[in-house]
Amino acid sequence: MSQTNESGIPQVHREYLLGVRIVTVDGADGNGTQYRFEAPDHRGVRFDDPDSAELYADVYFDVNGFQEEGTGDRGVPPEIIQAGRDTLAAYFLTQPYTDLNWVASFYGKRPPEIERYIETVRKRAEEIRTGAAGMGME
Template identity: 70%
Template sequence: MSRADDPSTTDTESTYREYILGVRIVECQSPADDGPRYRFGAPQHRGITFEDPSMAELYADVYFDVNGFEEAGTGERGVPPEIIQAGRDTLAAYFLTQPYTDRHWVSSFYGKETEVIERYVARVRHRAEEIREGARERGIE
């Protein structure tokens, strides 16, 4: 898994997934790339691009789980304070979106089986969906 932090000029862009509050994932295609890239974007967030759409969606779920965060200023391998404060499952999900990790790395970091990490991720995804659904019910788009 890898991701690029510098969205390059692309030939085509289309909305891959749109969330509430101006958060979205844009599919970017360029002949220079091996395939499409998926750029996460949100107000007050510098944006970040992934090769795998599921990692972009997980990143969005972490974003909603902690009520937004900004990576700028955290350094090359730093973690935003909002994520650290959110707890083990959110941190595990965030780690999975990083280019230097995979499920085995996160499992080793926590000393847990990969199935446990999958449960952590499922909890984050569930909470993020509850947050988005609750906002929609209150008319927040």
């Protein structure tokens, strides 16, 4: 269930353009807060921390949107596979079965190199959002 304000409106953690946002929701076990990524034509995905939800949003913008439905529990959407090593690393980092060391091991890299991949994706996503906003997209 979404956490709401006094007016019953879901609490938005972060709102992006094109109907993409992250809202706060009650944790699955009823304790704590989770963060749900929402976008048009995309099933909501929950995260335990806001950083993972924001990184997921950055990946979403980096590849111009994707859908996970039909990829299975551990599948990766084709748009992400095609986007390249840095985007795939960022996507992996948003998954509950990974962490920075797992992703670094997967690539045969050191964690600081993976952090650079992540920062590249974040910067590219911000440039995309800025460009879209500059073109009048809301």
